[in-house]
Amino acid sequence: DEAKSTITALKDLGVDVWMCTGDHELTAHAVARRIGIDEDNVCSSVSPEGKADLIRRLQKRRVKENNGRLVENRVAFVGDGINDAVALARSDVGIAIGAGTEVAVEAADIVLVRSQLHDVVVALHLSRVVFDRIRLNFVWAMAYNLFAIPFAAGFLYPFTDWTLPPAFAGLMMAFSSVSVVMSSLLLRTYVKPTINDDGTMEERGCTRCTSALIEKCYSCIYRLSLHKRSHHLINGNDDEDLEMITSMV
Numbered sequence: 001d002e003a004k005s006t007i008t009a010l011k012d013l014g015v016d017v018w019m020c021t022g023d024h025e026l027t028a029h030a031v032a033r034r035i036g037i038d039e040d041n042v043c044s045s046v047s048p049e050g051k052a053d054l055i056r057r058l059q060k061r062r063v064k065e066n067n068g069r070l071v072e073n074r075v076a077f078v079g080d081g082i083n084d085a086v087a088l089a090r091s092d093v094g095i096a097i098g099a100g101t102e103v104a105v106e107a108a109d110i111v112l113v114r115s116q117l118h119d120v121v122v123a124l125h126l127s128r129v130v131f132d133r134i135r136l137n138f139v140w141a142m143a144y145n146l147f148a149i150p151f152a153a154g155f156l157y158p159f160t161d162w163t164l165p166p167a168f169a170g171l172m173m174a175f176s177s178v179s180v181v182m183s184s185l186l187l188r189t190y191v192k193p194t195i196n197d198d199g200t201m202e203e204r205g206c207t208r209c210t211s212a213l214i215e216k217c218y219s220c221i222y223r224l225s226l227h228k229r230s231h232h233l234i235n236g237n238d239d240e241d242l243e244m245i246t247s248m249v
Contacts, residue, residue, distance in 0.1 A: 002116060002117050002118050002195075003035045003117055004034065004035040004036055004199070005118070005195055005196065005197055005198065005199040006117040006118055006120060006121055006195070006199075007035050007036045007037060007199070008036055008198065008199020008200075009118075009121045009195050009199045009200075009201050010120070010121060010124070011036075011199075012199065012200070012201065013121070013124060013125070013128075013201075015124070016041070017037055017038075017041065018037070018041040018042070018043070018054075018058070019031070019032050019037050019041065019042045019043065020043045020046055020050075020051050020054050020087070021043070021044055021046065022044075022045060022046055022047065022083060023044060023045070024044060024045060025044040025045060027044070028042050028043075028044035029042055029044070047083075048082075048083045048084070048085070048086045048087070049086065051077075051083070051084065051086065051087035052086045052087050052089075052090040054087075055075050055077060055087055055090045055091050056090065058073055058075045059072070059073055059074075059075050059092070060073070061073040074092045074093070075091050075092050075093075076091055076092060076093040076094075076095060076124075077090075077091035077093070077094055077095065078095045078096075078097070078117075078120055079094075079095075079096060079097070079100070079104055079108075080096060080097035080099065080100025080101065080104055081100060081101055081104060082101050082103050082104065084096075084100075084104050084107075085101075085103045085104050085106075085107040086107075088104060088107040088108045088109075089107045093109050093110065094107060094108040094109045094110070095108055095109070095110045095111075095112065095120060095123065096108030096110070096111050096112070097112055097115050098111055098112050098113045098114065098115045099115040100115075110123055118195045121193075121195055121201065122192045122193065125192070125193055125201070126190065126192070129187070129190060130187065133183065133184060133186075133187060136183065137180045137183050137184065140179065140180065140183070141176060141180055144176050144179075145176065148172050148173075148176070151164050152164050152169045152172070191204045
């Protein structure tokens with residue numbers, strides 16, 4: 001029942017959704033039209049080995065990120081039957097339906113215990129939240145240490161004859177580690193998003209605030225970098241910078 005809203009939510013997350021099935025072509029395309037999968041992304045009458053071959057071909061594709069850089073394609077496969085075991089093992093992330101066969105469950109990396117397709121979106125959303133928290137911790141730790149290390153090394157001593165006491169320096173170092181750990185522990189407050197019938201996703205709790213903060217930070221960094229490159233191009237007329245600005249845009 002939740003297939004259509006799941007497909008819409010995955011597309012909103014930037015996921016290219018495919019259907020790979022052993023059913024007849026007419027059945028596959030009829031279902032694809034009802035749940036919102038592009039007919040060009042439908043593969044029907046496929047054997048178990050054919051599913052693994054499709055995943056292999058999709059993995060060889062190169063996809064373009066927002067900054068224009070080409071990266072390797074990552075493929076996740078969702079299945080529940082014996083015929084899906086090979087594809088689940090071949091994919092980068094295998095997601096098995098909990099009510100599926102034991103072979104599929106054993107071959108998968110993630111098992112949906114409740115057997116609800118919305119949990120596919122939740123699993124992807126949670127993984128992105130965790131990765132965003134890792135990046136946030138990394139940025140905080142780097143900024144904190146870049147600010148504190150010069151003071152601990154005696155940066156102010158030639159000007160003020162003041163040095164940082166060793167005990168206080170150790171306390172600051174401990175605070176850096178504790179702050180990162182506390183930031184990671186905040187993931188315990190994660191609340192899974194609500195997926196509406198039309199496929200829109202509503203984030204709740206601190207997840208929405210964290211995502212907005214990270215998106216704002218990266219947007220500011222991007223605009224600042226683009227402004228500096230453009231300013232240097234106008235004053236320096238450098239062809240290499242022109243190529244870099246074009247790729248960023």
